[in-house]
Amino acid sequence: MYKLLIADDDYEIRNGLCRYFPWDVVGFHVVGSVENGKEALDFIKRHDVDVILCDIKMPIMSGIELASELSSLNSKVNIIFFSAYKDFIYAQKALENGVRRYILKSTNYQELIQAFTHIKEELDQQHHSAAKQGQDMSGKIIATIKAHVATHYRDATLEELAKLVHMNPDYLSKFFKKNAGMLFSEYLTHVRMEQAANYLNDIQYKTYEISDMVGYSNSFNFTRAFKNYFGMTPRDFRNQKDGSEHLESSFE
Incomplete structure (x- = not known):
């Protein structure tokens, strides 16, 4: 359900819209009703609102003034004017301030339902597009992190990567897991262990050298991590019948 705020200085109209119009049928839930633009602005600053159905002529702050103020704040609230005035000047000012629709109060019941059905469809499309863009961006960030780890696995840290992708380390940790x-630590271990396995297939490297090459200053910690990952020590891995074919890990 999208959250709807109703703003109208006429009590009967405001009350009638809140109580008798089947908003839930068209996908909306009335979260509040106010008498003027100032009250509407204060409400929007304190609560989540998706759409405001707003009269134009109201005391203290008009609908036009409210729309202008929300526009200056880069508000994402969708504004729908609901007015008794069929006036080109009002319509023009509405468009200039990002108002999505201009509905006349003379509109009948079915026309109002139809109008808000279309508004819901537009909001659904906006949310779908925003979600897709978010997924695309998330994919790019994860790819950037993995590419960095692939070449800097020896000294890669969450803090360093947080700076690279302009995120807070704590947030990045949750973002990567999601x-x-x-966990980022699990992925880093995965990359390091796979690299260590490749190095072990080359007899020119000593175990303690490989330990340092993949980011472990303590060879004991490296051996323990390697055994946890592959189920055998680096020595056993190298001494197995065909050391070039290491065990498959559970990670892609």
Whole structure:
């Protein structure tokens, strides 16, 4: 349900819209009703509102003034004017201030339902597009992190990557878990262990050298991490019959 605020200085109209119009049928829920633009602005600053159905001529702050103020604040609230005045000047000012629709109070019941059905469809499309853009952006961020780790696995840190993608480290930790399906520390260990396995297939490297090459200053910690990951020590891994074919990890 989209959250709807109704603003009209006429009590009967305001009360009638709130109580007798089937908003839930067209996908809206009335979260409040106010008498003028000033009250509407104060309400919007304190509560989540998706759409405001607003009269134009109201005391203290008119609908036009409210629309202008919300526009200056870059508010995402969708404004729908509901007015008794069929006036080109009002309509023009409405468009200039980002008002989505101009509905006359003479509109009948079915026309109002139809209008808000279309408004809901537009809001659904906006949310779908925003969600898709968010997914695309999330994918790019995860790809950037993985590409960085692929070449800097030795000294990669969450704090360093947070700076790279302009995020707070705590937020990035949650973001990575949500979008990559694992903790960042788990992914870093995965990359380091796979790299270590590749190095172990080359007899020129000593175990303690490989430990340092993949980011472990303490070879004991490296051996423990390697055994937890592959189920065997680096020595056993290297000594197995075909060391070039290491065990498949559970990560893609």
